[in-house]
Amino acid sequence: xxxxxxxxxxxxxxxxxxxxxxxxxxxxxxxxxxxxxxxxxxxxxxxxxxxxxxxxxxxxxxxxxxxxxxxxxxxxxxxxxxxxxxxxxxxxxxxxxxxxxxxxxxxxxxxxxxxxxxxxxxxxxxxxxxxxxxxxxxxxxxxxxxxxxxxxxxxxxxxxxxxxxxxxxxxxxxxxxxxxxxxxxxxxxxxxxxxxxxxxxxxxxxxxxxxxxxxxxxxxxxxxxxxxxxxxxxxxxxxxxxxxxxxxxxxxxxxxxxxxxxxxxxxxxxxxxxxxxxxxxxxxxxxxxxxxxxxxxxxxxxxxxxxxxxxxxxxxxxxxxxxxxxxxxxxxxxxxxxxxxxxxxxxxxxxx
Ligand SMILES: N[C@@H](CCC(=O)N[C@@H](CS)C(=O)NCC(=O)O)C(=O)O
Numbered sequence: 135x136x137x138x139x140x141x142x143x144x145x146x147x148x149x150x151x152x153x154x155x156x157x158x159x160x161x162x163x164x165x166x167x168x169x170x171x172x173x174x175x176x177x178x179x180x181x182x183x184x185x186x187x188x189x190x191x192x193x194x195x196x197x198x199x200x201x202x203x204x205x206x207x208x209x210x211x212x213x214x215x216x217x218x219x220x221x222x223x224x225x226x227x228x229x230x231x232x233x234x235x236x237x238x239x240x241x242x243x244x245x246x247x248x249x250x251x252x253x254x255x256x257x258x259x260x261x262x263x264x265x266x267x268x269x270x271x272x273x274x275x276x277x278x279x280x281x282x283x284x285x286x287x288x289x290x291x292x293x294x295x296x297x298x299x300x301x302x303x304x305x306x307x308x309x310x311x312x313x314x315x316x317x318x319x320x321x322x323x324x325x326x327x328x329x330x331x332x333x334x335x336x337x338x339x340x341x342x343x344x345x346x347x348x349x350x351x352x353x354x355x356x357x358x359x360x361x362x363x364x365x366x367x368x369x370x371x372x373x374x375x376x377x378x379x380x381x382x383x384x385x386x387x388x389x390x391x392x393x394x395x396x397x398x399x400x401x402x403x404x405x406x407x408x409x410x411x412x413x414x415x416x417x418x419x420x421x422x423x424x425x426x427x428x429x430x431x432x433x434x435x436x437x438x439x440x441x442x443x444x445x446x447x448x449x450x451x452x453x454x455x456x457x458x459x460x461x462x463x464x465x466x467x468x469x470x471x472x473x474x475x476x477x478x479x480x481x482x483x484x485x486x
Contacts, residue, residue, distance in 0.1 A: 135147065135262075138253065138259050138260060140259075141256075154331065156325065156334045157338075164255065164277065166277045167278065167291075168180070168182065168186045169185045169291065171286060171287035171291040172290040172305070173286060174286075175308075175309050176306070186292050187272075188216065189219075189271075190270060192218065192221070193218055193221075193267070193268055193284075194220075194221060194251060194267040195223075196224075196441070197441035198444070199265050200379055201266060201281035204281045204372055208285040208289055208299060208371060210432070210435070212289055212292065213295035213297075214294050217292055221238065221241050221242075222238040222441075225444045226444055230247055230249075231247055231263045232247065232263060233246065233248070248263050248267070251269065251276070252267075254274060255274075256275075266279065285299075285300075285368050285371060286300055286368065295483050295484070296481075299366065304360045304361045307369075308367050308368050308369045311369035311373075312368065312369055314345075315369075318345035319349075319373070322342040323376060323379075323388050323390050326342060326388050326390050327389065328388075335389065343392045346395075346401065350399075356477075357477065357478045357479065359373060363476065363477070364477050364478025366408070374409075377408075379446075380394070381465055382443055382463065383443060387446050387450070388453075403472055406468070406469065409437065409467040410432075412432045412480065434467070447460060
């Protein structure tokens with residue numbers, strides 16, 4: 135594994151499994167907030183030196199990454215495409231870490247590697263170089279690189295389109311669900327895939343499928359995860375980012391193969407429903423150009439299955455040494471989902 139140590143790129147810096155072979159995800163390190171952000175249920179809006187000015191911030195993401203997907207999807211569903219610019223890195227990650235390319239350039243600093251964005255922010259930076267990154271173009275620094283915080287701050291600091299994904303009356307429950315699904319599901323697939331022992335792997339798979347079974351039951355009764363299930367929230371954004379990748383990569387590459395998502399009637403209907411959620415009206419580009427002016431027209435444009443499969447199968451040479459990209463499964467996120475028989479639905483403002 136590779137990371138920056140005192141601003142120097144190192145390829146031998148740390149082990150990501152502990153003595154029991156359990157995958158150990160490192161804490162992220164830039165943890166500032168935009169002014170006016172609400173970080174958690176019951177908290178007052180933050181007062182900070184990063185005002186939520188339109189055009190001032192940029193998101194560096196990878197379309198393959200589920201954590202980056204939370205940020206991109208929040209930006210999309212809240213109609214913040216004109217307020218926050220976005221660009222991509224190459225999906226494949228090798229020894230040099232996340233790279234820019236001719237197809238996916240760095241529109242701000244013109245760098246070759248994402249790690250240079252980190253050392254621009256802090257020349258002595260020690261830590262992993264991860265996406266997403268929320269960059270302040272004015273102060274030329276990283277505001278935050280933790281997706282669970284970025285999705286909350288984008289939703290609450292900007293006005294957006296009024297279709298809040300973190301409404302005050304549901305915040306407590308959204309926080310609980312986002313926390314509850316992190317270990318067994320969002321990070322659970324990585325715990326299975328990167329396990330260093332059979333026992334650690336089986337433990338992760340047990341936790342994962344117990345949790346999926348639980349949410350399969352919940353989604354039999356309600357359209358979305360939080361509250362009475364009538365409103366799409368950040369809890370759904372967090373869940374969707376894992377479910378949409380599951381059958382193409384986690385099932386095979388990470389050996390989460392007890393069952394596929396398309397074999398669960400409710401989780402599969404839910405995944406298709408979220409995939410088909412419309413966003414703000416379409417602009418000039420398809421969201422994959424890496425351009426600063428990129429606009430996207432719905433949730434589908436935040437999902438790039440080519441980037442997803444190339445990233446996972448190619449980047450993890452330790453678990454897929456021949457880097458062959460699996461071709462299946464043959465599933466269709468656009469087929470009918472019948473979830474509209476349940477009360478609730480996407481915010482009306484998304485259809486205007
Ligand atoms: N806790 C972070 C995790 C982000 C993360 O681990 N991103 C992965 C991509 S899926 C990454 O950039 N990994 C690079 C590395 O670990 O070196 C968040 O939620 O934002």
